[in-house]
Amino acid sequence: MSILEAPLGAGSRAIALPSARGPWTGELFSALREREPSEELEIHELPVPADPIADDDLQLALYVCYELHYSGVGGVDERWEWSPSLLRFRAAAEEIFESAVDELVPEPAAETLLEVGAELQRLVEAAPGPPLSRHLEVRGTLEQMREHVIHRSAYQLMEADPHSWAIPRLHGLPKSALLEIQFDEYGGGRLERMHSELFAKTMAGLGLDPSNGAYLAVLPGATLATVNLLSGFGLHRRRRGALVGHLAVFEMTSSIPNRRYGNALRRLGQGADVTDFYDEHVEADAVHESIAAWDLAGGLARTEPAVSADILRGAAALIALEERWARHLLASWAAGRSSLLVNATE
Secondary structure (H helix, E strand, O other): OOOOEEOOOOOOOOEOOOOOOOHHHHHHHHHHHHOOOOOOOOOOOOOOOOOHHHOHHHHHHHHHHHHOOOOOEEOEEHHHHHOHHHHHHHHHHHHHHHHHHHHHOOOOOHHHHHOHHHHHHHHHHHOOOOOHHHHHHHOOOHHHHHHHHHHHHHHHOOOOHHHHOOHHHOOHHHHHHHHHHHHHHOHHHOHHHOHHHHHHHHHHHOOOOOOOOOOHHHOOHHHHHHHHHHHHHHHOHHHHHHHHHHHHHHHHOOHHHHHHHHHHHHHOOOOHHHHHHHHHHHHHHHHHHHHHHHHHHHHHHHHOHHHHHHHHHHHHHHHHHHHHHHHHHHHHHHOOOOOOOOOOOO
């Protein structure tokens, strides 16, 4: 094995490639496994999915492309991260995904750009979303809670990392506000209190594998799209406004659902080792809500008025994709089937 290859387990987040799901992952995974980073990936014949946001193949391919920028893929030459051919492949997938998201998110009205913090509050109030957290709190089964945790593992096991891409791209008050939020997300300097570590403890307490990527093979496109949206914002400086808007709404809509998830787990007989992650977010995100809306997002809009519209687009995109994802879970459970591609919780 080349020293440029990432052995599985070399980093705490290195993933293993799952099976391909179609032409996008087929081309990508074949290249990563069998070709040199200098070789071209074929993109001209790859199809545009009818529903890119929910497409299992496109979203998995994009997720793996982004993972190369985090902790890598086991057995894959690390030079692939900045391979021009892979970046062209990723850009083609991103263009399809971004266009689909743009269709869901209308252009903000000019008057909403004058006070971004207040507009973020209106967006949150106008879009409560499907009652996923309430369902789990009142009537969700342990199996459904375990599925919910598996879905969320795609993001929560790297919580805060995608938003941290914004740190060198901000300055002044917005940067200070972001760092205040991120300091809490990373446990205030205490490993055991890092939110990603707390989530891993929740998974272990529920009898699930807390290794990064352990359930990647069963995560549907609708789930991966919620993470790809964030990674795409984070890796493109031009989308720093959208990244900030995403984080602001993420914090503004977190406290109540996390209280409900904690209550659901207590109702199902789970202890503090499982609920600690959710209980921590009830308190932390209640504090972060004001900082994120007014100091971070509002501060950036005042510092860089040109990105105000993208702040609101990022916020609206988060709401739209989270709603689609939650409806997928509720519809699957109402039909008596797993919300995962296969039942990985047995």
